[in-house]
Amino acid sequence: MVVALGVSMILASLGATGATTTSIAGADDTIPTPVLSESSASSDIGSDHLTAGASAFVPIEPIRALDTRSDPAYGKVYRGSSISLDPVTTTGVASAAGVSPDDITAVVVNTTVINAGSNGYATMWPTGSPRLTTATNNTQFPGHTIGNLVIAPLGLERKISFYASTDADVTVDVFGVFVRSGATESGRFVALGPVRHTDTRNGEPMAAEETRTFDLTTAGVPAEASGVVMNVTAVQANGRGFYTVWQSGTSRPDTANVNVLGVGYNAGNQVISGLTDGKVDIYTNVGSDLTIDITGYFTGADDDSTTDGLFVPFTPTRFLDTRDDNGQGDGEPLESDELFTLTLAGFAEVPDEGAKAIALNITGHQSSSRGFIKAYPSGAAEPTTSSLNFTTSGQTVPNHAITTIDEATGAIDLLPSTRTHVIVDATGYFLDDEATPPAGFGIDKTIEPSTFVPEPLGAQPPNEPYDFLFDRQTYSATGVRPNPTKAVAYRACDPIRYALNIDIADDDAIADLFTSIEEVERYSGVDFQYAGVTSAGMNLADDLLQPEQPDPTPDLPYKYLPPGADVVIGYSTPADTPRSSNGVIGVAGGLGTPDGLMFRGFAVVYLGSLRSSAERIATATHEIGHLMGLGHVSDFDQYGAPSNAFQGLDPNAGNWDSATLKEQLMYPELTANTTFSDGDKQGLWQLYGTQAPCSGSSFTDGSATDIDWSQVSIAKAH
Structure with missing residues (x-):
């Protein structure tokens, strides 16, 4: 869908998608740029910063929570994509710590990027908050394997998310947890x-x-x-x-x-x-x-009971990037032996007073030679130890560092032995003995999935214009409408399990998605079942949507679907879903077989383009309509020229007046409509109300082994 008069486009991929290639980023692109990403900079997108409350450390015997080399639910992380996982509930971590998963605020993990496809970076953040410009791992060359410690705050549904700018396998090993606590003896x-x-x-x-x-x-x-x-x-x-x-x-x-x-x-x-x-x-x-x-x-169990040294996790935040002229840095690297004082107190979630140490990720970028960086309390004597080390020139090296803050100034000093840019990110702070513990409880978002249970579809709705997504795919690719028509749909008797990507959404925007889902349930008769939150699903590259093409292999990249979901519905930005042009405000579609079975769907709405609840509902319902197999009805083709062929499937095709076409929610421009009109309902009825009773196995999990992948095609519509 587009915002105003413009072009509606359907992008199609017929048959095999071909091999993928990996671009090698320039040196300045190996870690995120210092400005906020579009997903967090727009004024109508909440920052959703997390402050999870004071917490005590509980060590455990290390547990591997994820290994994409052997976990069939995930597989390799694909460049420009994210995965989300709950590292405490089903992994044995909470049980090993002897605590309830709901009481864990953060996990101590070692995250390792293995056999990277190129130089690039990875980042970890609490699911349900925007992915910010922080980095946890940096890769230097194809085949690079590098690990880094992360204190990772948990987000919605106790999940953390991981993004990689390059193809890579990933392991996540948990070494301990932080648990909500008042005054205590142990874990400070x-x-x-x-x-x-x-x-x-x-x-x-x-x-x-x-x-x-x-x-x-x-x-x-x-x-x-x-x-x-x-x-x-x-x-x-x-x-x-x-x-x-x-x-x-x-x-x-x-x-x-x-x-x-x-x-x-x-x-x-x-x-x-x-x-x-x-x-x-x-x-x-x-x-x-x-x-x-x-x-x-x-501290151990025999120590004094106090709040001194409890940890307060917050959303990963960038405090310094010397590549940027932003008041802290001046756009120039630090010179060899140049002392740089970085004030932490009073910035982001760090209080003006009450923080004695901070959990940092310090990255040295493009070092001029072999060397190191030291980080220590401002004004203190230079220590003999370093926080990170460079082996050669030109390296980008991250390392986690819990660093004490100068009590008087709230600052730390950074001292490199070689010329280098320095990037400093933080994930939390430790209370001093006079601090008042904050009362935060993590990301505060309301998720109340609709309990609506659709009835079987009744009589055929009144006859008005509609069209099918895969018909439009064929027309867009060949200029000829298919005959017979390609009514590709999900199995009406199987529920559709949907995951939500709501990292950049507030409560109102989340509620609007549930309104749209219920509208689609009502007129398709298909039951949508909530399958959890995710940060995945926004990269819609063909070889990610359909990694089985051209041939199934054991080394598939991560599918955009999270485990347990058939489709992803979510809010994104053109930066994360690069399909925007001519005012496009959403994209949706899915995979289909020649015999009319649809599976693996997606519906993405560009939140920053929409200013009201009505616009969000209209756009989300329109895009979920595409996900269900509906195409556009319009009086122009994909290039903006008049075209009777684009008016829709109907005995009177070519004779519909413009006003009737624009009444349909599947018209490719944002109008005053927020609900389906008769033509939209007619299209859903043709897709789902005419299906024979279900029999045989379901393909909606996208993992059936009897699919001929050479015949599967992808349809996407804006």
Whole structure:
């Protein structure tokens, strides 16, 4: 649908979609640009910043919550796409922590991007809030594998979302959780140093396949501490491999904390781990020298009961990008040994007073040489330890860092040893001993799916103009209407399970989607069943919609559908769904077989273009109409020229007056209509009211093995 008089377009893909190619981004595109994305900058799109309330840390034995290399529900993440997952409920994480999933506000995860398709970036954020310009992982070249620690706040339905700008497999390993808490003994953060505990260059390097126990009490960590925060750095690795850190005396988990890519490689990562009597174990399959720098610990059960050191998660927020001239940076990189003071208190969700430390992701971008960046409280003595390290020039390296804030100024100092841009993102802060804990409870959005149960369709509606989506596909591709017509539809007796992408929507916009869904249920007779929220489904590239083309392979990219859903319905922007032209305000469609079966659908509405509830409802209902198999009715073709062929299927086709055509909600321009007219109802009746009683297996899950994928086509309509 378009906003005003303009062109309505149907984009079609007939048969095989062909192989995909990956573009290599320029150096300035390897991490997000500092300005807010369109999805978060529009004045009518709520920021939905999350402040989840004070929380205590509970360590667990590491659990792998996601591995796209082996999880059939996900598969590889596709470039420019997102996935969403609940990392605590069905993974065993909440059970391991001994808490209710509903009490968890954030998870400590190590997220690893594996075998990236190109240089690019990945980001993680709480589902239900806009994806902002923050990055958690940065890849440098095809085949790059890199991990990074993230303290990830949970969003709606306890989910986190992950976006990648390049094709990649992803693992998500959970090392602990933050749980809502008042004054408590255990799980409060206490800063140390940072203090260098280990440097094997002054002793014995680790050998391949070695496990070594490290007693951290010698660096000031109490034996009774429940967890530790430390930087672990592999120095001059013997080859490609990994390092695993875990609570001493327990079984080694099937997770990794640090990845090295070859001989002589240096790589570091912040690690948050549980402890046994102040000890951790470290295993490496490759061997190297190792440094361990302690930045703090979490209190144990025998400590004082207070709120000092509780964690307050908030939506990932960018505090600094030196590439941007925005008051904090000046558009120029920091020079070697240039001290930069960054004020954190009073910005975003960090209070003016009451924060003693902050959870940061610090990224050095396009370093001029091998070197490092140090981050420490402003005005304090320069530490001997670093927050991240560069192995060569030109690198982009991220690393998580829990950094103490100067009490008087609310600032930290950043000191690079080499010329580099610096990007600083934050996901939460730790309370000081005089702070009043905030009373936040996460993202506050109301999701009340319609309970409407449609009745079977009755008598045929009055005769007015309608058309079918796949008829328009054929006409758009060939200039000739199909004969017989291509009435491609879902099976009327099967429910359609829909996931909602509402990251950029407020409560009113969410309610409008349910109004539109109920209108479609009423006149199609098909029951829509809510399948949860997702950040997926906005990338409508053909090879993502239909990865089975040209041939099914075990290395498919991630399908745009989240697990358990047949279709995705959501709000997006042209930046995230690049189909906008000539005032287009939505796009929808799906996949169909030659025998008339439709499956895998999508309906996307460009929220920032719509200013009222009526416009949102009209547009969403129109796009869901496309999802159900309806095409446009209009008095012009896709190029704006008059065309009787585009007036719709009817014995009187070509004779409908313009006023009758514009009465239909499936007219390709936004009019005063918000509900279906007789022609729209007639089209839905022809698609669903004439179906024979259902028999055989359903294909609506999009996973049937007996589909001839060479005959499947994709239809999309604006």
